Amino acid sequence: AQTVTQSQPEMSVQEAETVTLSCTYDTSESDYYLFWYKQPPSRQMILVIRQEAYKQQNATENRFSVNFQKAAKSFSLKISDSQLGDAAMYFCAYRNTKTSYDKVIFGPGTSLSVIP
């Protein structure tokens, strides 16, 4: 069965500094998607970044980038120039969708605090 692990329940970062959130997953599939979602206190789920497993190039979105290591089944999120608005819960998610099923697994989350 697929699993997603986030080993850091809580992290903190100084404003303007860089922080990396860890995520590992387990799957026997070769074709899947990985995501990082942000959940602020409003509880809204906001997509931060997406990575297709068949792409070797790491995805980037402005200050957010990932380090995707397929063989190691690792998918970490790097936030550069951290801002107060980055404080939130961050979830790593795995999605494997075929014609017969749509499996989505979330990690337990990492709570990120940003220190002014």
Place this chain on the structure above:
Amino acid sequence: EAQVTQNPRYLITVTGKKLTVTCSQNMNHEYMSWYRQDPGLGLRQIYYSMNVEVTDKGDVPEGYKVSRKEKRNFPLILESPSPNQTSLYFCASSLSLVISKQYFGPGTRLTVT
């Protein structure tokens, strides 16, 4: 505006009283899912639907039912709610197999006493 709506946003009910949480999307998406979010566990998939009249169990389906009679709607039904179903519930939709981005609803906070 493209969106996923859920109703109600907050609900307090008693054990055994049947309830339905509605979910609707206006993007003509094929795929829809229900999740529950609990502290320390992240979001867990309850049920999903890959098209009208096509639904299947996720990881935690016990105590829940769903239906997909129309493409836009995917209600979650709790026939006999119990306190262990107290949780934050999210509905999500996505366009297709290739377009994998999920759009999430605002969430429904359910308390069963």
